[in-house]
Amino acid sequence: MKYWCLRMGIAALLLTVAAGCGTVKSLGKNPEGEELVKLEALPNYKNGAFQNLTKRPDSTVKHRNRVLFMLRRRPETIRPSHALPWVKTDLKTLAAPAPTIVWFGHSSLLIKTGQGNILIDPIFSNHAGPVPGLVKAFKGSRHYHARDMPPIDVLIISHDHYDHLDYRTLKKLKDHIKMAIVPMGVGSHLIYWGFDPKKITELNWNQSVALPGGLRVIATPAQHRSGRTYSKVNKTLWASYVIQAGQYRLFYSGDGGYGSHFKQIGQQYGPFDLALLECGQYSPNWPWTHLLFGQTAQAAVDLHARLLQPIHWGKFAEADHPWNEPIEKLLPAAEKLGIEVNAPRIGEPYTLGYPPKKAVWWNFE
Template identity: 35%
Template sequence: MTLIMIAVSLVVLAAAAYIVMTFYPAFGRRASRKEKQIISRSLNYKDGKFVYPAATAMMENSAGSSFSILKDFIKGNPRSRPPQPLIPEKLLPGSIQESGDTRVTWFGHSAVLLEMDGVTLFLDPMLGRSPSPFPFVGGRRYSKQLPVEISELPRIDAVLLSHDHYDHLDYGSIKQLKDKVGMFIVPLGVGAHLQRWGVSREKIREQDWWDEIQYAGLTLTSAPARHFSGRSLLDRNSTLWCSWIIRGAETKIFFSGDSGYGPHFAEIGEKYGPFDLTLMECGQYDPRWADIHMLPEQTVQAHLDVRGALMIPIHWAAFTLSMHDWTDPVERVFSAAKAHGVRLATPRIGEPVYAGSAEVPSLAWWK
């Protein structure tokens, strides 16, 4: 009788989880049959999943590794988030596209507002409280406010997404942004999430690796990254992930998205480098999942591989998604950049960086 009750309970729990993941909008939507037919033509799609060309280990590849990770997360690290909320620099809405200069404004983590050649792009605009399908239970953002609230933003020409993880693609942010955005340019399969959230199909362009799109005078190229995707237990690697190459009349920018270190960086550098500025992931790492999130020293090497001039470290200073001290990513990048002669910008959240400028923010503000 006890075994029967346990079995019934497990069935009920599984059914409840399936219902929630199917009908709760934050989980997004799987591609339709017609959409899957298009996706399946990708050279990066094998046996119903997207893959990186080289073997890539996930964090849960062994029971021992999974247990040690769980134990460390339960134990916690009191230095994994700042002792006091971070206070971003204010971004005046009227200053956006005020000049024709290429300007980068970091919103924390990987969210970046990019102004180039009179065009405004928002890269991975995760502007929500927590990187979770249930924001009220997830780890809160380090700052209580944004450089500028979504309601105050002017029209955004395009949103570029690197993949569909919650710390990059946020349901609440997209719902608030969608009517301000002219186009959503995303990796294969990600458009299904956006359509469920009310973005019209006409405003979505899905890209495979190395696909190029001309938009508002810019050339946008989806490039490889070594990562994975998914928003639930049932959709691992059903959508593509990517980095982005953004080319204007005189400026080239590389946005790494999320990635472990791999040969794709050198390939990107050979095909499209040099870059005036790179936006490179440097945080939420651990040696146990280094294949999907670079260590900071690898971040600097990746910048060198793509032949970057100026680097801004991203994917830190907003959320705790690993066990390291919250300042470790930028401090390790700072040291590695100095050792390799890499020019580094370390802006506060909301502090603008101008590509090609002789002076860029470089103070260790986190200390």
């Protein structure tokens, strides 16, 4: 463990130096020039950074603090002792009589609808971060790759953290994506990585885009933060999303803590057939920027969701809690509030309207 921490410390130091020299492509590029001027005119951009709706004590926690937290000695239970069970699905031929969701672990999802294929926060490079080895994916969660994806009609990105915006994955997918929908400022990273600016749509909270065939995507508020280097944080926006596909409504939380915005979204855009809600990577060190298990269930109630599927767990260890604690704690909290939970295995398709997946696949320690 001592040598692992030493390696990670050296990697973090090298990353800091590389960031200063501008030599690491995966760091991306924050908005500047005319792009930055446009952001500075937005009501939620103040004092040189994007702001949450409600000011919280840890709203501007520096990335350095989180890296130091990641490098210290941590419990063995934060990672599974065995490879996770998974299902191999042919995504290119998968039928979708109604919106069909395939989860790849953490927050990566493919949603197949009659209106097109939607890919959300894909990360298929088996680690989260600019330097391989910092945050490794669990065994069993590494079987899906960019080459397995069908043509992507819409790429949706929630924010620019490495476990949601992955340079190596997007580099491979770039030519197979028809359109990318991202929060304000995040398009700068994609353009830097070679995306056609004409294929990128940036949205502020409560802005929307309508696509052919009856698909509509709305960016909605989230309580979180952004940034890909230690020194520059909150230069791009973070968002949750409402996805309207024909008669169906889905909600994707991205990352974010609990707040009154869930009720507001539920009142304005609900009810939802499915809420894909963050559940995992919480810590007392950042209590306002991630949902606790009880808060995940309450957020589903606030959203008027008929079904809840937990995301942001099952692939990476980014906090000190046991890897399967999020789902173990969520289930009784959701039952108490009368919320039904869908918990598929990685790669296992779920089609709206069918009974939720309830097999307890995570309890094998």
